[in-house]
Each structure stands twice: as C-alpha cells, then as structure tokens.
Amino acid sequence: MVTSEQQSAWDAAAAVLDPEVPAVTVADLGILRSVEMTGGRSVLAKVTPTYSGCPAVSAIEIAIDVALREAGFDPTIERVMSPPWTTDWVTTEGREKLRAYGIAPPVQASNSLRALFGDTVVACPRCASTDTTRVSEFGSTACKALYKCDACHEPFDYFKCI
Amino acid sequence: MGNDVLFETLLRLADNHLILGHRLSEWCGHAPMLEEDLAMPNIALDLIGQSRALYAYAAEIENQGRSEDDLAFLRLEKDYHNILMVERPNGDFGHTMLRQFLFSSFMVLFWERAQNSTDKVLSGIAGKAFKESQYHVRHTAEWIIRLGDGTEESHKRMTAATAALAPYIGELFEADAVDQSAISAGIIPRASDLRGAWETQVRSVYAEATLEPILDHQAQTGGRIGQHTEDMGFLLAQLQYVQRTYPNMTW
Ligand SMILES: [Zn+2]
Numbered sequence: 188m189v190t191s192e193q194q195s196a197w198d199a200a201a202a203v204l205d206p207e208v209p210a211v212t213v214a215d216l217g218i219l220r221s222v223e224m225t226g227g228r229s230v231l232a233k234v235t236p237t238y239s240g241c242p243a244v245s246a247i248e249i250a251i252d253v254a255l256r257e258a259g260f261d262p263t264i265e266r267v268m269s270p271p272w273t274t275d276w277v278t279t280e281g282r283e284k285l286r287a288y289g290i291a292p293p294v295q296a297s298n299s300l301r302a303l304f305g306d307t308v309v310a311c312p313r314c315a316s317t318d319t320t321r322v323s324e325f326g327s328t329a330c331k332a333l334y335k336c337d338a339c340h341e342p343f344d345y346f347k348c349i
Numbered sequence: 350m351g352n353d354v355l356f357e358t359l360l361r362l363a364d365n366h367l368i369l370g371h372r373l374s375e376w377c378g379h380a381p382m383l384e385e386d387l388a389m390p391n392i393a394l395d396l397i398g399q400s401r402a403l404y405a406y407a408a409e410i411e412n413q414g415r416s417e418d419d420l421a422f423l424r425l426e427k428d429y430h431n432i433l434m435v436e437r438p439n440g441d442f443g444h445t446m447l448r449q450f451l452f453s454s455f456m457v458l459f460w461e462r463a464q465n466s467t468d469k470v471l472s473g474i475a476g477k478a479f480k481e482s483q484y485h486v487r488h489t490a491e492w493i494i495r496l497g498d499g500t501e502e503s504h505k506r507m508t509a510a511t512a513a514l515a516p517y518i519g520e521l522f523e524a525d526a527v528d529q530s531a532i533s534a535g536i537i538p539r540a541s542d543l544r545g546a547w548e549t550q551v552r553s554v555y556a557e558a559t560l561e562p563i564l565d566h567q568a569q570t571g572g573r574i575g576q577h578t579e580d581m582g583f584l585l586a587q588l589q590y591v592q593r594t595y596p597n598m599t600w
Contacts, residue, residue: 238394238398239478239481240393267473268473269472271473273480323387324488325388325392349484
C-alpha cells in the first residue's frame with residue numbers, strides 16, 4: 188500500500204533534475220528505482236547508475252538526499268547495480284522532454300548493440316528527419332553519442348541505448 | 350573456498366580496468382581529433398568506474414579497514430595483479446585502439462558469462478560492464494578496419510601494432526591456482542573456454558582490416574603475481590602521485 192507519506196517522499200526525490208541533462212528528472216530517466224518508508228520519518232531511496240563511470244552519480248545521490256531532508260525525511264541512499272540500468276527505463280514523458288530539449292531519445296530495445304556494426308536509425312530532434320549520420324559513438328557525456336542531421340544540417344546529441 | 354580467493358579475483362579484475370583506464374586517460378587532450386578526445390576519456394571513465402565497483406567490493410570482502418582508494422592508490426608495484434597488456438605504453442593511436450579491441454573483445458565474452466556468477470555482487474557489476482564493453486569493441490573495431498585497410502602508412506603502423514601486442518595475448522587466457530579455485534566455485538568463467546569465440550571475432554575484424562593475425566605468439570606473463578614490465582613503475586608514479594604527496598586527500 189502506498190501511504191501518503193511514502194507518496195510525498197517519492198515526489199520529493201523524483202523531482203530532482205539530472206545534473207548533466209537538467210531537462211529531465213531522475214524519475215524520468217529511471218535512475219530513481221524506489222523510495223520506501225523504513226520507520227518513522229526514515230526513508231530508503233534506491234538509485235542505479237546509468238554507466239559504471241558516470242561522474243554524476245554521486246551528485247545525484249547528494250541531490251536526492253538534500254531533497255528528502257528538505258521535505259522533512261531522514262534519508263538513506265543505496266546504490267544498486269543489479270538489474271543493470273537500461274535506456275528502456277526512460278519513461279515516455281522523459282523521452283518527450285529529451286526531444287524537446289534537443290537530445291534524440293534512446294531508440295527502444297537496447298540490445299541492438301549485439302551486431303558489431305548494426306546501425307540504429309536515429310531521428311533528428313529538431314526536424315524529425317531520419318537522414319542522420321553518427322559522428323562519434325562517444326559524446327559530451329558517457330550517456331550520449333554525437334550525430335548530425337543530413338536534412339537540416341544541425342549537429343545533435345543522441346541519448347544512446349544501453 | 351576462502352574469501353582470499355574472491356578478494357584476489359576481484360583485485361585482478363579491478364587492476365586490469367584501473368591500469369588500462371589510466372593508460373587511456375593519458376590521451377586526454379592529445380587525441381588526433383576532437384571526437385577521439387571525447388571517446389578515449391569516455392572509455393577510460395567506463396573502465397575506471399568498473400574498477401571502482403570492484404575495488405569497493407574487494408575492500409569489503411577483505412575487511413581489513415582498507416578502502417577502495419587505498420587499494421587503488423596505495424599499493425606497491427608487486428601488489429598490482431593486472432595482466433601486462435594493459436600496462437604497455439600507448440604507442441601511437443592505432444596501437445592504443447588495437448590493445449583496447451583485443452582486451453574489450455575478451456571482456457565482452459567474460460562479462461557476458463560472469464552475469465551468471467555465483468557471486469551476486471560480481472554478477473551485478475558484470476551486467477553493467479557487459480553492455481559498456483560492447484561499445485568499446487564496436488568503436489575500436491571500426492578504427493582497426495579503417496586504419497588497417499587505410500593508407501600505406503596506417504597499414505604499416507597497424508601491422509607493427511599487431512606484432513607488438515601479440516606476446517601479451519596469451520596471458521588473457523591463463524589460469525593459475527587462484528583462478529582455478531574461482532572457476533570451480535562458479536565466480537568467474539574459465540578464460541580458455543572463451544578463446545574460440547574471441548579468435549573468431551578478432552580474425553574477422555583483422556581480415557576486414559587486411560591485417561595478418563598473430564594470435565598464438567609465445568606469451569609474456571607474470572602480471573597475475575606482480576611481475577611487471579619496466580613501464581609499470583612509471584605508470585604508478587603518475588597514478589599515485591597525488592595520494593602519496595597528500596596522504597588521505599579526498600576530492
Ligand atoms: Zn534535422
């Protein structure tokens with residue numbers, strides 16, 4: 188049963204923005220896995236890193252801790268590795284926010300990686316053309332690749348699948 | 350099986366990833382093009398992130414009051430148990446890409462199976478690392494092909510890289526008594542079982558790159574028991590400088 192207290196704890200933690208992509212929240216990205224009451228005002232928030240080396244994880248954990256404290260809770264933050272985070276957990280709303288922000292959202296079905304050179308079709312977040320080219324597998328942050336649109340000629344970030 | 354086998358197994362894996370991540374980070378600001386200046390530190394971040402998870406768990410298993418940072422920064426050279434391939438100097442860009450390709454092609458197979466490890470923490474780490482390693486293989490394989498099947502100069506350099514790295518391949522597939530115990534306990538897969546699939550992938554990329562595969566060279570080994578090449582000390586001097594100069598400093 189979800190109590191109103193649990194709901195307000197979730198709401199406080201879920202509103203935290205991703206420090207590297209401040210258009211989306213940690214809930215939109217599926218980074219915040221759960222928030223549960225553990226007695227009194229104590230809460231346990233579970234967080235999963237996007238990439239092993241994501242330098243933002245610590246910042247995100249601190250931000251969630253602060254948000255919960257400001258909402259009057261006594262939080263413990265736990266980092267969970269398993270099951271591993273996947274871009275399939277990015278919510279529909281999160282995908283729309285990414286697109287509006289100018290980042291192409293991850294293509295569904297994160298397993299396209301298996302094929303060594305299997306190219307995924309990525310639509311330009313500005314003009315929606317699928318006539319796009321990958322410039323670099325690795326972009327400005329661990330979770331993004333660099334693309335360019337051959338229709339409108341704008342470069343853009345793609346939130347890559349994992 | 351005692352905890353010492355698990356600890357040593359985690360330490361070897363962590364050392365491989367920290368040392369290779371450090372080598373890659375040396376390219377930051379020196380890559381031949383901007384995209385690669387982003388790519389190599391990104392791969393380095395993945396590797397160092399994987400090593401952090403492994404060191405943190407190793408420290409917990411050891412339970413001697415050493416932290417993840419103590420393990421990463423405050424051991425002597427002979428106490429690092431990484432394979433020799435990862436400590437080799439970067440050489441040129443093609444050499445760095447080839448080393449990464451050979452290593453990551455192995456790790457994809459290793460992590461894939463390690464997801465079924467009897468150790469639940471390791472299987473969790475493997476789940477993430479498996480996905481990340483696939484990006485590393487894809488990125489480096491593209492460069493091997495482009496450079497091997499490129500200009501006369503790039504082909505010549507890639508041929509030199511295949512020869513230079515050949516002696517360090519065998520160690521990937523070794524297993525000493527510690528590994529045997531870890532394999533028997535179902536903690537890690539048997540590396541020699543992965544060799545067939547590894548060779549198939551490497552051969553197909555070499556073929557497309559018009560490179561002669563040298564995959565059965567007599568192996569240089571010793572990393573597992575702390576016998577390193579002469580380059581390791583210099584690497585550690587740089588890696589450990591800040592912690593040695595300002596003990597217990599944190600960010
Ligand atoms: Zn466009």
